[in-house]
Amino acid sequence: MDTMSLLMQGFSVALTPESIMFAVIGAILGTLIGALPGLGPANGVAILIPLAFSLGLSPTSSLILLTSVYAGAMYGGRISSILLNIPGDEPAMMTCLDGYPMALKGKAAEALAISAIASFIGSLIATIGLVILAPILAKFALKFGPAEYFALFALAFATLGGITGKNQFKTLMAAAIGLMIATVGIDISTGVQRFTYNTLELFEGVDFIIAIVGLFAISELLFFLERHAGDGLKQVAINKLKLTPKDIIKVLPASFRGAVLGFVAGVLPGAGASLGSFISYTLEKRVSDKDGTFGKGDPRGVAAPEAGNNGAASGALVPMLTLGVPGSGTTAVLLAMLISLNISPGPMLFQQNADLVWGVIAAMFVGNLVLLLLNIPMVGIFVKLLSIPPKYLMPVVTLIASVGIYSVSHSALDLYFMVGFGVLGYIFRKIDIPLVPIILGMLLGPEMEKSLRHALVLSDGDWMALFNSGLSIGLWSVAVLGLVLPVIVGPIVRAKMRKSKEAVKDV
Amino acid sequence: MRINDRVFGMLMLILAVVYGWEATKFPIPFGGHESVGPETFPIMLSLILGISSIYLIVRPDPDEKWAPVAMLIELSVVVLSMLAFAWAIEPLGFMPAAALVVSFLSWRMGASIAKSLITGVTSSVVIFFLFNNVLELALPLGLLEF
16 A cells, blocks of 8 residues: 555655755755765765754754765766766766766766766666665565574675675674674673773763764875875866757666666665676676777766666665665665664664655655756856865865764764774775774674574574574575675676776777 | 785784683673673674684785875874864864864865965854854854953
């Protein structure tokens, strides 16, 4: 019955002036964040969480704001791919392949417009997919007991490195470190102090928002300094837009195929947006590249990966909302937002907070439309902002991040912690320890331990209870596959991605 | 060179051992032993971290290059400046502290002194008024308080 009526209810939340305002603000901020090289979506959303938090926004408004930022960042990533040949974030990499050559041919405006339309189609189809799939998955997830949840959390960590993960042991290590940080504080079920060393500030544990901002934003600043990247990069000039309806119709099939593939990649654990855009591009090349124009500025080569990565971005929200298990860095950060608003994601979310979930889903439709409208006529403004050199921008962004952290509890100590995490993040990145599993460990730690406890208490201490049902065995096998498969497939996929990237440089 | 991973692996191995050791010494919670105590999960984690650290020591990846010493010193100075900002935000007030740290960062990133001062002062004043008056989040005035 109710998916439609719930969605309609959602629209009644999303179409209030307040929600529309937040969707518009989020869309603009998100596009900016996505467009600036080095300030990826996870980073941007992380900086905005404490702000939304200390402003005392309602859960619905903050989520609408941040999901629009998330969607906007996916749109923004393409701007620097096309104009600078530098992806704003990893999934936008495939957009460089045909986007930059198009820009070199003096068709930058067309490439931007086509990619905006493809992004719109990608998000639209994936959001429809989300509407259909999420309630089904949520209902299914109600069958999960504590043992299945424990297996699911293990699966989330095992697949986080993704098919393209480099060193699985480093992913495991990062996850363990994150989970360890999560154990600091008073144990929720026994009241025993763990690793607090009687320091009052540690009783409540380490705040993951501080860790996120430190690990992502501050370490990024340090990297910018080290690379002397303060001056920014030369960008291709933008021309006057000449787009006929015929051009749009020509890229529609590519966009649809990309959107569907991207959505599937986004939903599946461990695939994520990078793989989504990669698969979309390769398939499109196989299907439509009859005259060998791909990689030389074919509009379809811009549309397919762009639809793919936006589709994957919305698809990634499915496991995050229904299971409470995010599949990517940015969705992990969105999960942090939910937890700090005291909303536990997972199947119960769809029953207890139906208003909020459907409001947010409806807001994604609205935000997406706003983004399309925003991105075609106003792309020039974003391009101008993109040319502000990082040497002015990064310090100000750092300042805003610190202000956000400071205003949560008005304590300088939080800022010391933030800087400390920044230094840690810098070191981890140097050693190639992925940061996302650390964050995810901090977020999921308490829940994971709780489900382990429940499972073992129910079975009276029998550890085999963790592998007792067909469902949990299934989850464990996917987890093991997720750890082992990248060792075999990873090098092949990575080599392919690199090869197609290099091929373009020669053009 | 494959030093980074080895050293890091060893550090993490020490962490794993210390962490696991500490966990075994938790006081027994009120109500006696249960099948899963406060130490069970931490001990599992220390095993995972221990195993992956040993792997890293035995089969390290090639190193990424560290910055030259001069740059590392510069980065430390930048980190110190941010810590100083955190310290100064209450006694000095937000605007002076922020203006100083933003100008410093922007100068270190390669902007001219004049331009970085302008960036620092404008951004701190704008952000202060935006937060205090528009968003109504009080930031400390510090020295500028009469």
